[in-house]
Every structure is written in structure tokens, then in C-alpha cells.
Amino acid sequence: MKECKLHYTDSIHYELEQTSRLMKKLTNQLFAKLEIGLTMDEYAALDTVSVNAGICQRDLAKLILRDRANTGRILDSLEQKGFITRFIDTKNNRLVRKMGITEIGLKELDMINKKVKEYLEGVTKKVNPADVEKVQEALRSFRIELEKTVEFNI
Amino acid sequence: MKECKLHYTDSIHYELEQTSRLMKKLTNQLFAKLEIGLTMDEYAALDTVSVNAGICQRDLAKLILRDRANTGRILDSLEQKGFITRFIDTKNNRLVRKMGITEIGLKELDMINKKVKEYLEGVTKKVNPADVEKVQEALRSFRIELEKTVEFNI
DNA sequence: ATAATATTGTTGTAAATGCAACATATTTTT
């Protein structure tokens, strides 16, 4: 106990990074196993679009925490698969590409949401059923604070 | 409130992913600002090596949750910068490459640890000083459970 | 009015990452 918590590997930041890395791996494995025809990121984007109908690309980029370039590419893929439609509209007098989820996309999303929820709840239940909510809430306030601190020019 | 929590974007998994993504961005910005001559990942690896003297590459890969290929590449860079030394040894009668941190590496690590700790504590303090420990502990047990669930063949 | 700045999306490029395949060597199975 010579050095108390001076290591990065003892910090909450590191713990967060490691846990997230595992979580991502688990989700990838789940998607492969269930033979889901979307990547994790396309799925997250689709879910975000479904609850933000008519959002434009840049605003979506801010929500999914990617840059505009990659957001565009993810949307290309979702559009090509027929899960979203894109259309030109205006926002503050500027031309933007807005989007919405399609019938097919909504059906696919609901299906995946059910499958994924069922499977992933198995994980959280095993952990600490009572505290999951609390941790999620704490993570959220942590994230809100991070959003104030991090420079995010998209 | 038609659908209660059926969205991925309402799940703790998504919250974790988003928070981690922001955290990574913040750390990258910090490293750029402080002109630290290591990537975040090299730093995490170096810190891990420093508390696991004589570890072999594969075991390190398991700790930092990367595959063997990238672990090797990270170590190439750390070795080239003179922060670690690598040497051949045996483990279970097999030849392996073990490693340790150098004097220079230790000095650099201590310096970064101090800088980073100071800066990052600013973030956690603003959030919820009392609960940080609790969240970190919950994350840890969550991670431990994930480690049981995720297939990780390295 | 003209210039400077800001918003939005796309393209190009370099770096990071994971996965599969390979090469060696050792252990286990038959």
C-alpha cells in the first residue's frame, strides 16, 4: 500500500473502459450468434433514429457520438438495407438530409430489441438486480458531466 | 410510455457504451493537451506492466483486453521508446516473451500518472464525489460477471 | 455590398483494431 490509487488501472476511468470493452465484445458475439444483419453501431443508430424521427445527420452524429463522416456512412448502409429513408429538408433555412425509419426498419428494430433485451437482461440480472438502476443513473449523471467537459465539435 | 424500456438506447449497456466513448474522447484530448508522448492504450499497457513485472505477452493481452496481435504491436512501440524491456523466458516449459518496465519508463509513468490523476479527479469530483467509489465498485462486479459470460479466446 | 464566419454533408487518408492464417514448440491423446 505504498502508493494509494496513483495508478490509472485503479481509476474509475479505467474500470469504465474495461467494462465497456467487454460489453462491446459480448454484444458483438450476441449479434453474430443471433445472425442479426446489422452491426452494433447500425443498430444503435437505427434505434436512435426511431425515437428521433426527422432528425438530421449532424444532430444524429451528436447523439451517437460519432463524427459526421462515419455517421453518413452508417446511414448509407442503413438506407441501402431499406431500414431508413432519407430526404432533403431545411433546418434554420439550411438544406439538410433528414431521415426516418421505414416500416421494414421498424419491424426489424422491434425484433432485434426483443431478442437483445431478453439476452442482455440475463447478464444484468446475474450481477446485481437491485443496483442496476442505480448504477445506470450514476453513469448517466457522470456522462452528463462529461458532456460539459469534453470538446465535441461535430 | 407505450413501450417501457424496450429500447436499446434506454439500457445500461448503451449508457455504458456512450459514457465510455466520451471518457475516451476526454482522455485523448487530455493527452494531446499535456503533450504526452504515449497513446492512451500504450499508457494503459505500461501501467499494467508496471504492476505485473515479468508478465508474458498473452497474459498481458488478457489484462488489457486486446488480442495478441495488437498487444505485440503496442509493446513494440513501448520497447522502441525505451519504456519497457522484453526478454525470452519460459512459462510452463514454453518459450515466451516476458517484459518489465525500465527506469525511464517508470519515471515517465509516474509523471503521467500524477498529471492524469490530477486532471481526471477534477471531472469525477464535479460529478458525485461520494458515489464515485460506489459506482466504480458496481462497475467492477459488473465487469467480473461479464468476464464469465464473454468468450475471450486469446 | 463584400468579406468573414458558420452549418451541413462528403471524400480522402492514415491509424487502430480484430480476425484469420501461419510458424514453432510443447503437451496430450491414441
Place this chain on the structure above:
DNA sequence: AAAAATATGTTGCATTTACAACAATATTAT
């Protein structure tokens, strides 16, 4: 003893990602 499986590290490749540069348009400043 031979064959199959395992452990370890490296190389090659395809995917993902971020960042910078660009194009087009609209707003703001001079």
C-alpha cells in the same frame, strides 16, 4: 511412437474510425 491438440507470438488483411480538406450554402460582420 505418431498424431492431434494446445500455447505463444507474428504477419497480412479487411474493417472501423477519426481527422482534415473540400464543396455548397447561409448568416454575420465590416
